[in-house]
């Protein structure tokens with residue numbers, strides 16, 4: 001079975017995804033551009049049973065009703081130094 005792994009820039013958050021994604025989307029709306037800090041975003045969707053958090057605890061927030069975004073709190077700490 002295909003297994004993709006990844007981590008945030010500081011390494012505090014790591015995850016693995018098993019199998020094929022069920023959804024891939026290119027996006028450039030205002031909320032996503034601000035959330036990612038990029039002119040365009042590529043979202044790759046996996047079902048909860050395909051996803052395994054290997055390290056860390058992401059922080060979560062919601063600005064848009066029905067949408068929860070998560071991020072690594074490690075970068076937040078670096079910004080405050």
Ligand SMILES: [Zn+2]
Pocket residue numbers: 008009010011012013072073074075
């Ligand atoms: Zn990080």
